[in-house]
Amino acid sequence: MANTYAQTTTAIGLDVGTSRIVAAHRPDKEVNCETQLNAFVTIPFSKLTESVLKKERIPHLTHDAEITVYGDEAERFANLFHKETRRPMLRGVLNAEEGTSLMLVREIVRLLTGEDKGHGQRLCFSVPSALLGADEEVRSHESQLTAMLNELGYESRSISEGLAVVYGEMESSNYTGIGISCGGGLCNVCMAYLSVPVFSFSIAKAGDYIDSSVAKLRGEPATRIRSIKEESFHFNGHFTNKIHQALSAYYEDMIQALVAALRDTFASVQNMPKLNRPIRLVLSGGSVLAPGFRDRFEKTLREAELPVAISEVRLGANPMQSTARGALVAALSEM
Numbered sequence: 001m002a003n004t005y006a007q008t009t010t011a012i013g014l015d016v017g018t019s020r021i022v023a024a025h026r027p028d029k030e031v032n033c034e035t036q037l038n039a040f041v042t043i044p045f046s047k048l049t050e051s052v053l054k055k056e057r058i059p060h061l062t063h064d065a066e067i068t069v070y071g072d073e074a075e076r077f078a079n080l081f082h083k084e085t086r087r088p089m090l091r092g093v094l095n096a097e098e099g100t101s102l103m104l105v106r107e108i109v110r111l112l113t114g115e116d117k118g119h120g121q122r123l124c125f126s127v128p129s130a131l132l133g134a135d136e137e138v139r140s141h142e143s144q145l146t147a148m149l150n151e152l153g154y155e156s157r158s159i160s161e162g163l164a165v166v167y168g169e170m171e172s173s174n175y176t177g178i179g180i181s182c183g184g185g186l187c188n189v190c191m192a193y194l195s196v197p198v199f200s201f202s203i204a205k206a207g208d209y210i211d212s213s214v215a216k217l218r219g220e221p222a223t224r225i226r227s228i229k230e231e232s233f234h235f236n237g238h239f240t241n242k243i244h245q246a247l248s249a250y251y252e253d254m255i256q257a258l259v260a261a262l263r264d265t266f267a268s269v270q271n272m273p274k275l276n277r278p279i280r281l282v283l284s285g286g287s288v289l290a291p292g293f294r295d296r297f298e299k300t301l302r303e304a305e306l307p308v309a310i311s312e313v314r315l316g317a318n319p320m321q322s323t324a325r326g327a328l329v330a331a332l333s334e335m
């Protein structure tokens with residue numbers, strides 16, 4: 001791939017999500033974002049298949065008797081061969097059960113940033129906040145990614161995903177407020193005061209949880225549920241469709257869990273800054289895209305009576321890019 005990324009870019013923001021990887025850079029005044037699915041599918045090896053994939057420039061790796069197609073193309077191949085795509089990551093971190101996880105994430109990052117190596121550019125990548133009792137998992141994920149990115153030629157460091165959302169979306173409030181990313185694997189939350197994180201946490205109920213729960217209930221493959229969710233679900237409908245009904249119930253479950261965790265965290269924070277005015281809350285990530293999500297979230301939030309006043313609940317300017325853009329802000333601010 002001809003790509004001048006490495007030459008024209010001074011810094012990179014990388015959102016390493018369970019379902020998508022997004023890279024942000026700023027070649028001039030505007031920020032550019034590129035996305036690939038963080039997914040793969042394997043097909044049997046044959047010399048012919050391999051040469052066709054090469055000709056068609058379809059990203060793939062060959063090892064043993066298999067060809068692994070990764071990134072956006074994985075979905076197309078999965079549909080073609082009636083397979084489910086697999087993921088290098090699970091609930092926000094590298095999946096230890098997929099031996100090739102780190103290598104695939106590296107290849108997807110290279111797809112996004114160009115085949116050239118980095119030239120010592122600063123790169124800031126998002127990491128999830130640890131789930132209760134899973135600190136070690138996140139630490140290991142973070143150090144594996146740091147080593148891999150450094151090896152690719154970047155000077156990398158991490159930022160927690162919720163804080164990246166605050167950086168990406170809350171410049172106008174001097175990076176004060178609550179940033180939330182509702183993704184596939186996790187929902188990540190951070191409250192920051194003048195850019196300094198006050199607390200961060202994550203919960204494991206997010207898009208994948210909704211898909212797999214509805215799939216189990218209705219006896220359908222999760223991939224099919226996900227397509228229905230993304231293409232035709234909206235809140236506040238009168239659900240005649242059983243799948244929509246179930247989707248609504250599990251979305252509700254996720255929102256309740258998120259607001260409850262927020263309330264509990266506020267209650268337990270030791271050195272809460274004294275806020276002299278209400279703060280804003282921004283929602284981002286793929287799971288906030290369902291029409292009506294914002295209204296439903298705000299309603300639940302208002303009912304919970306948090307100890308701080310929230311002035312506004314809004315969707316991110318571009319919810320699928322908030323984390324990568326915020327990671328870029330972090331990378332650029334250190335130059």
Ligand SMILES: Nc1ncnc2c1ncn2[C@@H]1O[C@H](COP(=O)(O)OP(=O)(O)O)[C@@H](O)[C@H]1O
Pocket residue numbers: 016017018019020021182183184185186206207208226229230231284285286287288289290320
């Ligand atoms: N238009 C849509 N409506 C509802 N959900 C969506 C939509 N687009 C993507 N999603 C969901 O968003 C989740 C992925 O969000 P993303 O922010 O990419 O996640 P991650 O941070 O885990 O990579 C998936 O569960 C996906 O089904």
Ligand SMILES: [Mg+2]
Pocket residue numbers: 015016017018161181182183184285323
């Ligand atoms: Mg994410």
